[in-house]
Amino acid sequence: MRHRIEPFVLKVSVALAAGVFAAAASVGAAELTPQEKKLIPLAKKEGGVTIINAIFSDRTSTRMAAAFKKRYGLGDDFQFNNLRKGTGATVAQVRQEMKAGRFTVDVHLVSDPGFFAAAAKQGAFEKLDSGYWKNHADLVNKAGQYTNYPYVVVPLAYTFQPVWNSACPGMENFKATSYDDVLAASLKGKTIASDLTKSSTYTNTTISLMEAGVDMKGIFTKLKTTDPLIEFRTEPKMQLVISCERPLDMWNLSGRVYQNVAKKPELAKTLKIGYYKEGQVMLGNQAAVLKGAPHPNAGKLLIEFLLSKEGADVFVEGEALYTFLKDYQPPEAAKPYLLNLSEHKLLGLKDWIAARKQFKPVRGDWTKMFK
């Protein structure tokens, strides 16, 4: 099922920090839904779960495993496997397993609406019966995200923001609130170009901005004049920023700043995060349980966990990600790294699936410019 939204810029309060939406029942950690109760014994019997995704670090994975097992009383023997690869790499593996009909993965969580739509059309996912989805669906739709319940849900999202190191030469007084700021000629030799050809999320961000009327060709042309370094994973880009090799990254994740500050708290003073007044593209991460997965019920239970407040606390605290859960208040530690979305222009896409067909021309233009 395709999700379409009106062609206007979304200014939704994705109830993250602000909690604009007051109504609706908030879901606490203490109560388990009937769906969860039904899945627990089945998950116990299956004895494990494997999730493939592009974002959960080892720290988050360890905490998530502990919280997941504790919440549902799954016991220490329950195997929680977190397989972290690049966005496209997760898609490549899942697609291969679907084609071969041989599965090692239970839950696929990644931002690639085109893939999820095509796979759902082929009947590749288990049907979900979520007790929590109703608390997300409204905001997910308002944020212009692709979903296809009861097969595909969106437990979390992230958005690319400008990140820079104010301790590096020439960056002392730098601030970024628009694309003009990160493309100034004075930034020559200090920038990074995110590799569109290797990432569907950068490509979707570009298409979404184009749809919102932002001149991306102009942006890339200006970026090219700053002689950027081309890289695609956010962690190596963050390393370049920290070491002053390239002190400014146009598109990174606030969560990466957060994680490095956790390693060295002094970095909190020098690593800065900006935003774009032209709009912040929200990249919802779709989640589904693969039909044929070795642990389908444990997979469904894990998706329920990710949609619950307790699950959200784990990934928001660990990765500074966004949840679409109503009335959600993020943990204090993560707050400085999260945008108050009610104050920002949020962008989605009119048609995430049709956007997939724009990948080739958009990437082609980018490649001609940067490669």
Added chain:
Amino acid sequence: MRTEAAAVTLAGAPRSIGRWRSLFTQESIATIAVSLIVAAAVLLPLATLVVSSFRVLDDLGFSTTWGLDNYRLLFTDHVIPGAFVNTLLISTGSMVLATVLGVSLAWINARTNCPWREKLEPFNLIPFFLSPFVGAIAWHNLAAPKTGLINALARNTLGIEGHLLNVDNIYGVIWVTGIFFTPLVYLFVVGSLRRMDPSLEDSARTTGAGLLRTTLTVTLPLVAPGILSGAIIVFVTSAGEFGVPFKLGAPYGVETLTTQIFTKAVGDDANYYLGASMSMALGAITAFFIFVQQRYIAPRSFTTVTGKGFRPNVVDLGRWKWLALGLNLAFILVAVVLPIFCLVVVSLHPVWEGEIILSDITFRNYVKTLAFWRTDSISAATNGIFNSFILSFAGASIAMVLSLVVSYMIHRTKGFGSRMLDLLCVIPIGFPGIVLAMGVLVTYIKTPIYATLWILLLGYITRFFPYGQRNISSVMLAISEELDQSSRMAGASWITTLRRITIPLLKPGIFAGWLLLFIIFLRELSISIILYTSGTETLSVGVYYLANFENESLTSALSVAQTVVLLACIVIFRRMAGREALTA
């Protein structure tokens, strides 16, 4: 008439029964079984790749049709032709660098009076055993324009603005690949130099030729087959190298065929079928050069080496010996000392900020990558250590058993079968690991070995068992066949002969081969990166994972751990296999 026919049939029956019985001897059963295993292991993945290269993927990535579009894209795509050219440039550059360095060092150590040459020789060979990917990580931290330690030192001490060195480009890829593959050329050349008939050079010297002229016109041409073989092997190995261009090339716009194959195979723009056609292109290039090396260069007789026991003259370099020593030390410095020093320095910082901060020094990164019992350890790293040891031990052992039987069949049996087997053993050498891994993945994805250590084991053995086989073959050729024949004539079975005569005689070759494979498996990246999944990470995959999902400090910590293990293996190798196991 009928009676005659019956008589012929009856007379023929025992002969045909005898012929059938001869097919079921221990020797022929082992021969047939091993031939089938080798043929299946080598040919199946390659056949799968060929077929896959003609499948064209649709935009959504689920349906395929037959066609030549993938091959068309090799020429029309905006990146692939450039990647092709870069691959050729890098391979050629690395080959030239490795050949110049390898031949120079071999000549210095084997034929001159360079001081400490015997002591320095083992250090010259160290890069052969280390991971080029780790070398690239180290050199990035040494010579990245703004944050490299060497550049920082140059700015602080010499007042240089900007940078002194920059390895984040195609020259950096050539530099690191070249210095890490220098020992390959060295090993091909040094043996010939040591066994050279000195009278040939003496003749040149007595006719008035100087040292330089004699070296250039007599010595080097005499070892030309060794130089050419080494150069071709470096060219092919460089073309198939993934780790170095992945670290120093791709982020800076220098894509190669291997980085593109990786991206197409399991990367973030996955199209396995296009990857297969690129693999075919890369495989065709490397296979061609291996064919040339095997067919035309390797068989050329070293006319310098005869039955006489030669001890070539040591060339007195005079004052130039100090320059030779300088070159020797400089190579060890750039290929061994500096990279390891840099990795250690970076690994001791919680977050690498491009400068040494003494107050930051911590061992936390080692705890996170090595302390598997702790909950805050990184499983890709700790799993990698365990899995690599399991794979290296099991892989080297199985590969050597296979190598033993295959070598026996090639050198102790005659006919079409042995020639075919010899050819099958050359094929994996001609195909880069990443290409073979692609074939292995798709061939075995529907089997129970998918996503287990077994598929990695299969990939490793298929790709590298010819190395072990060649190790055994070199020893087997030196052992007379008569010993085996005597045992068989005395009534011993094939297995008994193998167990009591052949294997004991081959022990040094078997052990050297086992250890060589153990080391290769311990640092293997190209195959593992395609075939690993959660729980089956290897040491190199762990390093790759940390480089992609963590930071330079954690990456360096695991790299140091891998390097320490490999260095320990080198010490064991030299102690147990003898000083001259590689260089003789």
